[in-house]
Structures are given as structure tokens and as C-alpha cells.
Amino acid sequence: MTSADTSLQKDTRETRVPVLEARGLVKRYGPVTAIASGDLELYPGEILAVIGDNGAGKTSLIKALCGAIVPDSGEILLDGKPVTFRNPMDARQAGIETVYQSLAVAPGLDIADNLFLGREERKPGILGSVFRMLDKKHMRSEAKRHMSELGVATLQNIGQAVESLSGGQRQAVAVARSAAFGSKVVILDEPTAALGVKEGQRVLQLIRDVRDRGLPVILISHNMPHVFEIADRIHIQRLGRRVAVVTPQSHSMNDAVAIMTGAMAPPQT
Numbered sequence: 322m323t324s325a326d327t328s329l330q331k332d333t334r335e336t337r338v339p340v341l342e343a344r345g346l347v348k349r350y351g352p353v354t355a356i357a358s359g360d361l362e363l364y365p366g367e368i369l370a371v372i373g374d375n376g377a378g379k380t381s382l383i384k385a386l387c388g389a390i391v392p393d394s395g396e397i398l399l400d401g402k403p404v405t406f407r408n409p410m411d412a413r414q415a416g417i418e419t420v421y422q423s424l425a426v427a428p429g430l431d432i433a434d435n436l437f438l439g440r441e442e443r444k445p446g447i448l449g450s451v452f453r454m455l456d457k458k459h460m461r462s463e464a465k466r467h468m469s470e471l472g473v474a475t476l477q478n479i480g481q482a483v484e485s486l487s488g489g490q491r492q493a494v495a496v497a498r499s500a501a502f503g504s505k506v507v508i509l510d511e512p513t514a515a516l517g518v519k520e521g522q523r524v525l526q527l528i529r530d531v532r533d534r535g536l537p538v539i540l541i542s543h544n545m546p547h548v549f550e551i552a553d554r555i556h557i558q559r560l561g562r563r564v565a566v567v568t569p570q571s572h573s574m575n576d577a578v579a580i581m582t583g584a585m586a587p588p589q590t
């Protein structure tokens with residue numbers, strides 16, 4: 322028996338209920354099958370990395386989980402209960418926050434405004450309900466609290482325009498926002514792709530902090546050292562389906578890349 326078989330046995334012995342689960346999702350665009358059979362389990366308190374070659378269907382799978390696309394068939398379960406997300410707001414309301422591949426911040430706005438983008442808080446009473454006045458002061462103090470909770474310490478000035486921040490700091494804002502509002506799951510699509518080494522490390526630490534505060538994280542990444550540094554489990558996607566789930570302990574980086582590209586047979590199920 323190979324080490325791969327052993328790790329799979331461990332997976333099938335899993336008895337906890339996944340926080341988020343996909344079963345047999347299918348998504349076609351005309352003749353193109355983006356997701357052939359989308360299966361994924363995210364367990365409480367873990368960082369699940371999703372890796373795969375370009376076109377393997379990683380983004381499509383994640384988009385289905387956060388309501389950005391509606392799958393043709395298959396099932397999504399949250400805390401073991403079937404859910405239907407018709408749009409990203411549905412998923413957000415269910416507690417799933419996503420940071421998309423493109424840097425998802427509004428450069429002209431300041432940090433506090435970015436944190437509350439799309440979910441601005443109104444002043445209490447008639448000022449908010451009738452005059453639609455924003456509760457800037459409250460949003461600012463909440464933003465400060467979230468940023469300091471996550472140790473984004475250099476962002477002293479919460480009123481600083483995001484365009485004046487570095488790529489890593491911007492990404493930190495996007496991750497902090499997802500952690501602040503996600504109550505169940507945080508999904509990050511390539512959060513360190515555009516960052517330098519130091520900034521990448523900062524964002525990795527931020528992701529660990531998010532997990533350690535109790536929010537499970539799905540991390541899509543091409544960066545194998547990053548994946549092997551922080552993932553608890555690694556979901557390998559190939560040609561629109563999951564071919565293996567490995568761990569940094571059960572497999573080497575070379576093994577994972579070989580499974581991902583088809584050079585090595587995935588562990589047998």
C-alpha cells in the first residue's frame with residue numbers, strides 16, 4: 322500500500338460534517354465543460370487549498386460555491402443542508418465571503434469605505450432610514466477594529482485612500498473585509514499572485530489568522546510553496562474534476578504537481 326492509499330483511507334474515515342460541500346456539480350458553456358463533476362468538502366477550522374492547471378475548473382467551482390455562477394446540476398450543502406445560491410448576495414447572506422482573482426478593492430476609496438463597500442451602515446433612526454445618512458464614524462471604528470484584530474498593523478490611517486497602498490496592503494484590506502463579514506467560509510482566489518515575497522508572506526499570515534479565529538478558508542493558488550506552507554489539505558482539480566485530496570504530509574510538492582498535470586496517477590479511490 323502506498324502512502325497515497327493511506328491518506329485516502331484517512332479521508333474516507335472523516336466523520337465530521339463539512340461546513341461547505343459540493344456534490345457532482347456540472348457547469349457547461351456550450352461545448353466547453355468547465356466543471357465535469359464538482360466535488361469538494363471544506364471542514365471546520367481548516368485551510369483547504371485548491372490547485373490545478375489553467376482551465377482545470379478551479380475558478381468555476383469556486384464561483385458555483387459563492388453564487389457567481391449557477392451550476393447546471395449537482396448539489397451544494399452548507400452545514401449539511403442543501404442550499405441554492407442564485408447570485409453572490411445569496412451566498413454572502415449565508416455567510417460565504419469571496420475575494421476574487423482580480424484585486425477586489427476600489428482604489429479611490431479609503432480603507433473604511435472599502436471594508437463596507439456594498440454593505441454600508443446607515444445612521445440609527447430617522448437619519449439613516451429616511452435620509453439614508455451613512456454612519457461613517459461607526460464604520461471607521463469597526464474598520465479599525467477588524468484591521469487591528471487581524472494584525473494589519475501598518476494601516477494606521479483607516480482614512481487613507483486604498484490607491485496609496487501597496488499591493489499587499491490592498492490584498493490585506495480585501496482579506497480583512499472577507500474575514501469581517503464572512504460568518505461561515507472565506508474563499509480566496511489567487512490572493513498572493515500579484516504580490517512580492519514579503520507581501521505574500523503577510524497575506525499568508527493573515528489567512529492563518531482568519532483560520533485560527535475559526536473561519537475555514539478555501540485558497541486557490543498556483544504557488545506551491547505557499548500551498549504547502551499553509552494548507553491543511555490540498556484538493557487537486559484536473560480536467561473539471563477532483564482527482565485527489567492530499568496533505569503536505571502525505572505528498573511532496575513534486576507529487577502534487579505530477580498529479581495535477583497527469584504525469585502521475587492520482588491515488589486510487
Ligand SMILES: Nc1ncnc2c1ncn2[C@@H]1O[C@H](COP(=O)(O)OP(=O)(O)O)[C@@H](O)[C@H]1O
Nearest residue numbers: 350353354355374375376377378379380381382
Ligand atoms: N464564462 C465562460 N465561458 C466559456 N468558457 C468558460 C467560461 N468560464 C470558464 N470557461 C472555461 O471553462 C474551463 C475552466 O475554466 P476556469 O474555471 O477558469 O479554470 P481555472 O480557474 O482552473 O483556470 C476553461 O476551459 C475555460 O475556458
Ligand SMILES: [Mg+2]
Nearest residue numbers: 379380381422
Ligand atoms: Mg482561475
